[in-house]
């Protein structure tokens with residue numbers, strides 16, 4: 073009997089550890105290779121379509137992968153994006169493997185600075201939203217195929233939340249029973 077009672081706090085702590093691990097995984101930053109897996113940073117990829125399949129949060133990164141002889145990457149303002157102009161650029165990259173940190177909530181604009189490439193569609197607008205936010209209404213179309221996994225994930229989180237509540241209650245009891253000094 074004594075051993076059974078001693079096991080309860082251990083089980084509760086194990087459950088709590090699992091919950092912490094699950095929460096950390098959900099909040100982990102992601103790195104996305106622009107255009108992948110069907111394309112990269114090139115003249116063929118539909119970047120408006122590509123971003124619809126992603127939700128970018130602060131802490132995530134995007135990687136532009138390309139041949140530096142063929143392309144570059146220029147971060148521009150919204151006006152520069154609209155006009156395909158890199159004249160007043162924010163920053164420029166040309167290593168062929170450029171990692172850009174999405175540090176804060178907001179919209180970032182990138183284009184290829186080589187003549188004619190942006191006009192041919194080599195431009196990308198990245199909306200960085202707060203963690204926990206879902207994609208905007210623009211994603212309604214392709215999101216239908218992604219709905220079942222996210223629904224099952226939500227069901228899973230509900231189970232995790234219930235386990236967390238139970239674990240917290242058990243831990244509270246374990247602490248209360250314990251002498252203070």
Ligand SMILES: [Cu+2]
Nearest residue numbers: 143184186189
């Ligand atoms: Cu280019």
